[in-house]
Amino acid sequence: MAEERSPSNSNNIEMNLTAYGDSKVTQVGQINAAEVKIIVDRIEPVLERLQQISQPESPGVLKGGNPNKSLAYWQGRKTEIAQIQQWLTDKNTFLIGIEGIGGTGKSMLAAKTYDENEGFPKRFWADVSYGAGFSDLARQVLSEFGFPVPEQEAQLVDALVKCLQSGQYLLIIDNLESLLQPDRQWGSQFYSDFFKAWVECGGNSKVIVTTRERPELKGFEWLPLKGLQVAEGIALLTALGIRGDLGDFVELVDGHPLLLKLVADLLKEESREDPDLRRLADLGLGNLRQLLTDPKVIGQHRRRENVGMVLVLDASFDRLSELQKALLLNISVYRGTVDSAAAVAVLPGSSETGIERELRNLVKRSLLLEKLNGKRRFEFQPVVLEYARYMLYKAGNQTEAHQRAINYYLLNVKPAPWQTKEDIKEYLEIFYHWYQLENYDTAFDIFIKCDNFLTFQGYYTILVDFCVQLREAWKKTGEKETWKYGFVLNELGNASQCLGQYEQAINYHQQSLEIKKKIGDRNGEVDSLGNLGNCYNSLTDYPRAINYYEQSWLIAKEINDRNGESNSLNNLGNAYTSLEDYSNGIDHYEQSLLIKMELGDRNGESNCLNNLGVVYRILEQYQQAIEYFQRSLHIQSELGESKMGERRVEANAWLNLGGALVSANRESDALGAYRNARELYQAMELEKEVKLCNNAIERLSKPKTPVVSRRGFWVWLHRLWRWVCSWFRQ
Structure with missing residues (x-):
């Protein structure tokens, strides 16, 4: 059973709430300039969060497949739909962008386009709101559309472009702003490369994106999405069962769909017998008109819709029970959807059944969305998520909530060996939570657990995401001369090399080598020199590769690093073999083999034998x-x-x-x-x-046709001649 609702919120301004019966939108008195300033100071931090581009939370989670969005209360947008339909049939349009502030219905418009365009035989919806990597998106789209997935991650851009060129497909990428940096540059180079390649090549397929911010990229046809028209907003409020001067209210909030829905659901939950707009005064929103028209509140940079959103969210939050408040704030530490078990983990002492009931109550207030896919799961509207995270931060409960989330994932981790990225998803989330807690050393330890698996599976962009985050964090804290920082640079170099970015890889390995020299990490020097040799070997600069391999080998011998010696000798064997100096290649492989046998490294021994073969x-x-x-x-x-x-x-x-x-x-x-x-x-x-x-x-497997050699033919002909001569003699 839900707890009693708290009667007031200490953050709200106390007002005398006596409604004017004839007012268009209930307005209770006038609040003075001092009170306005208090309100502005309180909502300003939340508004800043709503107006900023969210930093990519990578390595992120891709929610792909189909939108799973309810269009039950869809209203209007005929002009916008007609424009999108025109672009979808235009042979010269390849990229369509739907741009608007949070809550304007970008995702809903894209979902309606997805559902109603059966002319595309195959469609794919990709929600990248949590910083999903391009690798995940490309692999899933290729698999869904029936195309082979290339082994090398660097080949995914080309593979996806060719896939889209080969047919008439629809790809929708939702919440693109999550992939952008504050300067509107791409967080991942692969996304930039893909969009540029797709604009240049094009085809019968279409790519639609929704975003709060336009990326710095040409080739888009942009649809700036505003609020609903007055008639459409009235129709929405009417469908939701709201009464009162609907047109005046729709005009006041510029037809912002999410704001209309939040107000409607707040009224229905708190004034079920009379969900009339006049009741807003009883809910702490009696001065909404004054605040949304006061130049001191709106200022030069604040959007009216965002101001209204924060005020309505404040009122909605104020009317929640203490349990519902704690639930909403604590689950905001998660990424993606959550189920009742995950919610209970960050709110111990509650039953799973009771928590699921409260989650569904929050859905009724449009503070959460519900997903039904075998099991009930819940997720935030992006705007509500930013609000909830700010409120959790303000309450000072972030650390405890993140720690509980970590404990939840630790109980659910899958033991190695792992086969797919899905098998390590709990570790990806644990890394994220430690990183949010600014405990970068522990986040590094989680990264190390997944490092080899991600390398062998070819998830190089995920490795880069891990390493870039750690590198940037340690740069800010001044911890740049440690073995962990050098290790991260080394891994960035290895991943860049595997992605074919050799010059960048060399730069990372050089930085790593300098750090290892400074801190006296001789074993690390062996690794960095060997990796530099590998880069130059890939660039077919074999003499320079041999130079680095020999430096690596000499240091390994000096410090008695037998495994480092063996690896350096094996690398030298590779370089000499590439130079067609086979005797030198064999000699180095055999020396490496002897050390592997001495160390009992059976897999290394097997690799040396293979190279000799x-x-x-x-x-x-x-x-x-x-x-x-x-x-x-x-x-x-x-x-x-x-x-x-x-x-x-x-x-x-x-x-x-x-x-x-x-x-x-x-x-x-x-x-x-x-x-x-x-x-x-x-x-x-x-x-x-x-x-x-x-x-x-x-x-x-093909049957072989006998082939007679020239010599064999003359032998056969000679025998035939001898037989003929013998026959005549007889």
Whole structure:
């Protein structure tokens, strides 16, 4: 059972609430300049939050698939719908933007467009309000539209553009402002690259975005969305059961849809017998007209709709029970949707059934939205979320709420090994909450838990998001000369290299190397020098790569870092092999192999054997190559259930063995090797490698036509001639 409602809010100005019966919008007396200033000072911090671009909360969560938005009270927007329909049929329009302040109905207009445009055979809705990475969006869209997902993250932009070019699809990206920095620049370069590429290439597909702020990007057709027209606002309030001078009120709030809905739901909950606008005076909103028309309140930069929103949210919040207030504020620390179990976690001592009932009561007041998808889940309107988070901050309860959220996720983490990003979603949320608490060292520890998995799975943009946040945080706190800061720079370099951004990767590794030299981290120097060598190796600058590898090897020897020695020797083997200096390549691989065997690093041993097999196959010494590949696979079989990186080593060994067996004319054995490789690559969702295996299997499975060599032909002809001569003699 809900608690009794609190009769007043200490933040509100006490007024004599005696309604004028004939007034258009109830106005109770006049408040003086001092009282106006108190109100302005109180609402100003909330208004600043509403008018700013939210910082990307990445690594974020993508809510994709379809809008799941109720259009039960839809009214009007005929002009706007007609404009969007015109753009959707225009062959020269590829990007459509719906722009407006929070609560104007941008998402609802996009949802109606999504629902009513069946001319697009496939549609996808992507809500990026929590800073979702481009990688997640591209992967989900490609999968939904039936297109292969490339292994390399750097290929996702091109893959998504080609996907949209190939058919007539509709992609809607909701809450785009969450991907922008305060200067309206992109938080993620991949989004910028995608939009630029799509504008340049275009096709029959359409991309629609909703946003509070326009990005610095050309090629959009923009629809600035205002409030509802007076007749449309009257129709909405009437449909919601509200009485009174509806037209005057719609004009007063500029037809702002969310504000109209909040006022209507507040009246229906608090004055069920008589939901008339005159009752606003009884709810602390008797001076709404004066405040929304007073130049001291609106000022030069405050929008009337935002001022009205804060005043109405204040009144709505004031009428909640203490339990409902605590519930609304505490669940605001979460990202995305929450269920009753998550809500109970931040509000202990309550029953899950009771909490779900109160969550549904908050839905009735339009303070939350309800999602029904197997299980009841709830989420905030973006404007209400900013309000709730400010109120939680003001109450000083942020730390406790975030800590409880962390404990909730810790109870639900999935143990390794993980297969998909979904398996580590709890860790992503735990990182977010520690980061919000400014406990960056603990956030770093959570990042380390996911680091290898994200690397092997190819989620490089998520790695970049993690690292950039930590780097910026430590720069602000002045903690730039620590091994953790150097490690983060190193990971940024590795991720940038995997994304094909080699110059940027070199810059990160150079910064990391300088820090490690300053703090005397010799093992870190070995890693950074090796990574610089890897970058130059990727740029085919092999002499410079060898120089860095040799520096790395010498330091590793000096400090007796046997694993570092082995890795440096293996890297030198790669560089010399690329230079076609095979004897040097073999020599370094063999030295690396001996150290791996000494250390008992079975997976490293397997990798060295595989590299040796590759060189001997190049040298056409196929039997020796086959033996190395088989030894590598034997180790993998001994290791048993492998982690992602080890599975990749095993898959590569099977693929290489298949090639060597073909070269040795053992094609039936090669067929089995390729099938084993394909099975492993399929499990890792590596489409390029799967295709490679399929091509090899198809080629080997075709029936062979006997081919007679030139020498064989003359031998056969000579034998035929001898037989003919013998026959004549007889």
